[in-house]
Amino acid sequence: MWMWRAALCCMLLETCLHSARGLNMCMSGSATSCEECLLIHPSCAWCAQEEFGRGRSLTSRCDFSQNLQKRGCESRFIEFPTSSISILRNRPLSSKGSGSTQYDVVQIMPQKISLSLRPGDQTWFGLQVRQVEDYPVDLYYLMDLSLSMKDDLHTIRNLGTKLAEEMGKLTSNFRLGFGTFVDKNMSPFSYTAPKYQENPCNGYKLFPNCVPTFGFRHILSLTDKVDRFNEEVQKQMVSRNRDAPEGGFDAILQAAVCKEEIGWRKEAYHLLVFATDDVPHLALDGRLGGLVQPHDGRCHLNDKNEYSASTKMDYPSLALLGEKLAENNIFLIFAVTKRLYVIYKNFTALIPGTTVEILDQDSKNVIQLIITAYNNIRSKVELSVWDHPEDISLSFTATCQDGRPLPGLRKCADLMIGDTVSFNVSVEARGCPPRGADHSFTIKPVGFKDRLEVVVDYQCDCGCSRTAQTNSSICSSIGTYNCGTCHCEPGYLGARCECQEGEASSMYLSACREAEGKQICSGRGECSCNQCLCYESEFGKIYGSFCECDDFSCARHKGILCSGHGECHCGECKCHAGYIGDNCNCSMETSSCISGDGRMCHGRGNCVCGRCQCTEPGAFGDTCEKCPTCPDACGTKRECIECRLFNSGRLADNQTCQRLCKDEIITVETLKTDDPGAVLCLYKTDNDCVMKFTYSEHASGTSILTALKEPECGGGTDALTVLLAVVGSILLVGVVLLAVWKLVITVHDRREFARFQSARSRARYEMASNPLYKQPVSTHFVETDFNMYGKSYNGGVH
Incomplete structure (x- = not known):
């Protein structure tokens, strides 16, 4: 209201x-x-x-x-x-989806309305959407069977039974199907030499046997007999292609459009799980193999349930893939390894209704992955518009669980199954369409079969036109009387067609001036029979009582009149709904400014003309989501880690935790910090443990948080223990130092004493050879010469 x-x-x-x-x-x-x-x-x-x-x-x-x-x-x-709204079909919303009345389950209200729109007149209507409980689910498991997935194939051999048990907790009506893919069996995508035709693994020592390469093979139609799934999986063998990318997008399209072969039910949620460990081939890649024909978006399964056009048409484009998935109400779940997460996350922004989850190397977490993705899908509602007429402007205001209107948004998240959300839709017709054009469009939640049909009737005709009179006497019998005025035959003028073109007089000329001293017909027309006949212009239309107006003299933006978002009336831009400004270049739409955490410009800027103007120093990005230098970066992520993983912190008891914390959180046993683009954050918990996590921001605006499963905790300590430990350590170090000093001195003394004893020993046994030792008795020889009895003697005396 x-x-x-x-x-x-x-x-x-x-x-x-x-x-x-x-x-x-x-x-x-x-x-x-x-x-x-x-x-x-x-x-x-x-x-x-x-x-x-x-x-x-x-x-x-x-x-x-x-x-x-x-x-x-x-x-x-x-x-x-004036514009008006009529509700044509308004069945109440259902509360459950199971049972015999599941064909009559209603998840959107109303179901059909009629709009009577006057151009330029903005009107509103409301709708409600509810995710009903126990709704049937069809899940088709599409698996990459290239050689690198051989471990994964072994892991899922009993997937059917386990998955049925887990899904049975969410719905009582579950069906499961299975299909596989590799790549196009042609060069350069696969090995084409004769020796590889029957066995592409020929000569490969690690895995010598595998089946021939194929594009897509439908194995098991959707069934509630999950044992069949296990049987078919156990029969499968891996194959081998040549290049790294796979032909998965070919397989996704066939699984989406081959409704009868796959067995999709109209009254069920359609989940397509795409499991792979590599990137996909995209449109135009097929030209490498000479495939120039674009994909036609049709089903091409032969009698063997194999994709027969694999070597005839190019890979499908992202736009075609998104169109066919939405057309068949299919939720696509990318189950990919961690190194591919960012690549496939970017795909989800281009393909509505898709999610991405991280698959372990051997697919051991695939069941939990599917359950998580299913709960994520059921926790949000997003509206899409089909067959939108170009001359109708729509703007949405979402009212989610907190009851607060969110202008510019057409989706709600963090919902519980059974919650009801509402949307107000503003509608404005910008003009009158050509007669015979289709005047209807459809609003439907992404992935739902339910929809709101909107039939549009344009108020472009006046009621008085139904009683128009041709050759009326009121119009001098030479004109048509319509809605109080005469529309004269060519060559006649005047309110009652009383004048012929070319008649002029001073009385008539004075009536053709806007004011005294002004030019006749503003210099852009001729005065004839009391009226101004405006000249034609190659730029547009000149009009007005005195030819004073035109539709081309308004302000422009980038060379476009009124920015293309308004109409020029007599020199002034009349902006369409949702735009303001002298040249209508400023959009009032704020949805493009809403960041992934639900805040306007990530809380770091203002939304001006539909674009974020960042005010936080260092912040940049379309929604100011990137800010490496912001001091609160780790603090903001910390609150999300606490509330999402441990249900603690400031946001633990706040319902906005899930709404504000949209980042993908990955838990690991050991935190690696070798990623140069990741920021390492640490904080101390209440029980004195240390929590570590990293976050990285990517070009798509998404953030990935990698956190430890549990904080790193040590034993508790007190002050006395610490004091005693410190004193004891000091004493111990002192004693050790004294002991070392004593040991060094003792060793040194013993070495000196040993050296002394050695010297003494040598002195005792080598005394005769000591040059300093002298005998106590010395002998000296003295020569004498004397003569006795006439003889001479020479001798010595000692």
């Missing part, structure tokens, strides 16, 4: 502002008929009373409704259509 009041207040306010400025866009327009008057502005009305405006300009019949009444136009002659 408040939306209706707001729209009415805006219309009245706009009318008052125009009147206050002295600008009456109705009378200053070019309207010479009722239909032209209604197109000028939704507040303009037309007086079809015959005698009204006699002697005045024809455009005087086009005015505000209250002005027309003041000037004497009876209310029954005033043409003033």
